Amino acid sequence: MSQNHDARDPIFALSDELVEAFAAQCPAHATLAGVPCDDGAWNDWSPSGAASWAATLASFQERLRSLPAPSPGAEARWGRLARRVMSDYLDERLDDFRHGEHLRDLNNIESAFQHLRMVFDLMDVRSAAGWEAVASRLATLPEACERYRASLEEGRRTGQVVARRQVLAVLSQARHQAGEGSFFLTLPAAYEASGVATDAGRARLAAGAEGVRAAFSALAGYLEQIYLPSAREADAVGEERYLRLARRFLGASIDPIETYAWGWSEVHAIEAQMARLAAEIRPGASLPEVIALLKTDPARCAHSADEFLRVMAERQRKALAELDGVHFDIPVPLRQIDVRLAPPGGALGAYYVPPSDGFKRPGTIWYAPGDKQQFPLYDEITTAYHEGFPGHHLQCALQVYLDDRLSRLHRFLVMYSGHAEGWALYAEQLMYELGYFERPEYVLGMLAAKLMRAYRVALDIGMHLELPIPRDAPLHAGAPWSYDIAVEYLHQRAFLTVDHARSEATRYLGWPGQAISYKVGERVVLQLREELRRLQGEAFDLKAFHARVIGSGSVGLDHLREIVLEDAAAGAAG
Numbered sequence: 001m002s003q004n005h006d007a008r009d010p011i012f013a014l015s016d017e018l019v020e021a022f023a024a025q026c027p028a029h030a031t032l033a034g035v036p037c038d039d040g041a042w043n044d045w046s047p048s049g050a051a052s053w054a055a056t057l058a059s060f061q062e063r064l065r066s067l068p069a070p071s072p073g074a075e076a077r078w079g080r081l082a083r084r085v086m087s088d089y090l091d092e093r094l095d096d097f098r099h100g101e102h103l104r105d106l107n108n109i110e111s112a113f114q115h116l117r118m119v120f121d122l123m124d125v126r127s128a129a130g131w132e133a134v135a136s137r138l139a140t141l142p143e144a145c146e147r148y149r150a151s152l153e154e155g156r157r158t159g160q161v162v163a164r165r166q167v168l169a170v171l172s173q174a175r176h177q178a179g180e181g182s183f184f185l186t187l188p189a190a191y192e193a194s195g196v197a198t199d200a201g202r203a204r205l206a207a208g209a210e211g212v213r214a215a216f217s218a219l220a221g222y223l224e225q226i227y228l229p230s231a232r233e234a235d236a237v238g239e240e241r242y243l244r245l246a247r248r249f250l251g252a253s254i255d256p257i258e259t260y261a262w263g264w265s266e267v268h269a270i271e272a273q274m275a276r277l278a279a280e281i282r283p284g285a286s287l288p289e290v291i292a293l294l295k296t297d298p299a300r301c302a303h304s305a306d307e308f309l310r311v312m313a314e315r316q317r318k319a320l321a322e323l324d325g326v327h328f329d330i331p332v333p334l335r336q337i338d339v340r341l342a343p344p345g346g347a348l349g350a351y352y353v354p355p356s357d358g359f360k361r362p363g364t365i366w367y368a369p370g371d372k373q374q375f376p377l378y379d380e381i382t383t384a385y386h387e388g389f390p391g392h393h394l395q396c397a398l399q400v401y402l403d404d405r406l407s408r409l410h411r412f413l414v415m416y417s418g419h420a421e422g423w424a425l426y427a428e429q430l431m432y433e434l435g436y437f438e439r440p441e442y443v444l445g446m447l448a449a450k451l452m453r454a455y456r457v458a459l460d461i462g463m464h465l466e467l468p469i470p471r472d473a474p475l476h477a478g479a480p481w482s483y484d485i486a487v488e489y490l491h492q493r494a495f496l497t498v499d500h501a502r503s504e505a506t507r508y509l510g511w512p513g514q515a516i517s518y519k520v521g522e523r524v525v526l527q528l529r530e531e532l533r534r535l536q537g538e539a540f541d542l543k544a545f546h547a548r549v550i551g552s553g554s555v556g557l558d559h560l561r562e563i564v565l566e567d568a569a570a571g572a573a574g
Helices: 011-025 027-033 047-065 074-098 112-122 128-157 164-178 183-193 199-230 239-250 256-281 287-296 305-323 380-387 392-401 408-413 417-433 440-464 483-493 498-510 517-539 542-550 557-573
Strands: 337-341 349-353 363-368
Touching (some): 011 027, 011 074, 047 074, 047 128, 074 239, 074 408, 112 128, 112 164, 128 199, 164 199, 164 498, 183 199, 239 256, 239 417, 239 517, 256 440, 256 517, 287 440, 305 337, 349 380, 380 392, 380 417, 392 417, 417 517, 417 557, 440 498, 440 517, 517 542, 517 557, 542 557
Parallel strands (some): 337 363
Antiparallel strands (some): 349 363
16 A cells, blocks of 8 residues: 555645544544544543534534645546545535434444444454453443433434334343343453453453443433333334435435335346246245245255354455456455454344454454354355455455545545445346356345345335335235335345344334445446446456446445546546
C-alpha cells in the first residue's frame, strides 16, 4: 500500500481529520470499523453526546464547502471522488439526526444495543494491553448503557419510539446477556488462554463481567417496565420514512410499486428454476421434499461446528487461489480471511467484518447457526462466496487496502448496503457462471438464497407500505401483509426454519429498507454488466468490469453507475 493520490488536494487531509474526530467521539464504532482509537472507551450515546457529534459533523460540512474547487482532469479524479463521498456521508448522517433516528436506535440486529456486545468480538485478546482495554470497557459499560437508555427515553418522551416487536426482541437478547449463558462469562477462560493473565486482571475481569450482566438486567427492566408500554403497536413505518431510509442504504431512489412488482416477478422466475432442478435431484419428489432431504441427509451435512468451519474455510482458500489474476487482482493482505462462530444470543445467519487499518485484524466471516447439531451444506456454499471471497471480503478488504486512491473516511467509514450486498449477491451468480457449484444441490442452494432475497423485496416493501399481497401469490393472495404471514412465506416458500423465519421477519420490520438492498443492488450490477457488453462488444473484459465496480470503494448505486459508465466512455475514447 502506498499514498499515491494527489496529496495536494486538501480533501484528503480533511478526511483524515474527520476519521480522527470519529475515533475520539465514537470509539466503540471505531473499533468495529478497524480504526485505531482508545479501545477502552465508549461512544456517548446520550442525547447530549449525539448533539455533540452532530455539531462536529456540521463543522466538517462547512469546512468541506469552503475548500477550493478541485482540479479538472483525470489526474484529480480521486480528489473529486473523496469530496463527493465525504459530502454524501455528512449529508446522510446529519439527515438522520434531523429526523431523530438516534432516538429510536433499537432493533433486533443492528443498533447500539448489539454494538455494546459485538465490539468485544473485535478487540485484541492476545496482549496484556488488549486485555487492559477489555477490562476498561467492561468497567464502563454500565455507564454506556445508561447513556444509551437516556436517548431511548428522550425518544419515548417525544413519541419517537420503535414497535413492540423490536423491544421484545432486544429484551430477549438483554436477558440472555444478563443470564447464565452470557457471552461475558466466557471472557475469563479466554483471558487464561491468552497467557498474560494476572491475579489483578482476573479480579477486574470477574468484577467487570458481573457489572455488565447487572447493566443488561437493568436495561431489560427499563425496556419491559417503562419503554414497552409506550412502544408502537404497528410494525410498518410508512412510505415517507421507508423511502428515506431505503435511499440511505441504496444511494439511489426507487419506485416502490415498480420494485415491489419486480420482486414478485423474480420470485416466480426463481421458483420455476428451483422446481426444474429439484426434479433432476430427486425425480418425482416435490421441491419442499427435496429441500427437506438436503437439510436432513447426513451425507450432505457437516456434523460439527469445527467440521463446518473447515469446509467453509477450504472454499475460501480454493476460490482465492484459482481466481487470483484471472478474474481479479488480489493484493497479498487480502489473501487471509478468518472463518469463525459468532457468540450465541444474537440474530441468526452469517455476517462479515472487514479488516482493520493495516490489516492487523483480518477480514472475518462470522456464522450464527443457533442450536444446530448438524450443518446442511446445500445452501452454505453460496453463503461462503457471498460473505467471503469474491463477495464481501474482496470488496470490503480491497476498500481498506486502496489507500493510494481512496480517502481514509471512504476506506473505513463508508459502506452502502446496495453496493456491498449487490456485489456479494452478484458474486454468488458469478461463481455459478464460473462452475464453482459442482453439485446440483449447491446450485439449488444458490437459487434458494436468491429466492429469499427476492422475497425480501416483496416482504420489506409490502409490510412497511402496507401493500396487498398480489392476486397470483401462492399464499394469502389479496390479503394485507402481517408479521405472521411474512413468517409463513419465509418458512414455507423460502424454506427457512421457523426460528430463522421469525428472526428474518423481525429484522425487516426493525431495519426498514435494508433487506431490499441485495436484489436491488444485484439488479444494478447485472444491468451495468450487460450495458457494458453492448457498448464494448468483443472488447468487453470481465476482469476490468469487476475492477470498475469495486475499485472505487463503496458508493451509492447512482454514483456507481456514473463511475462504471464514465470509465467505459474514457476507455473507448482512449
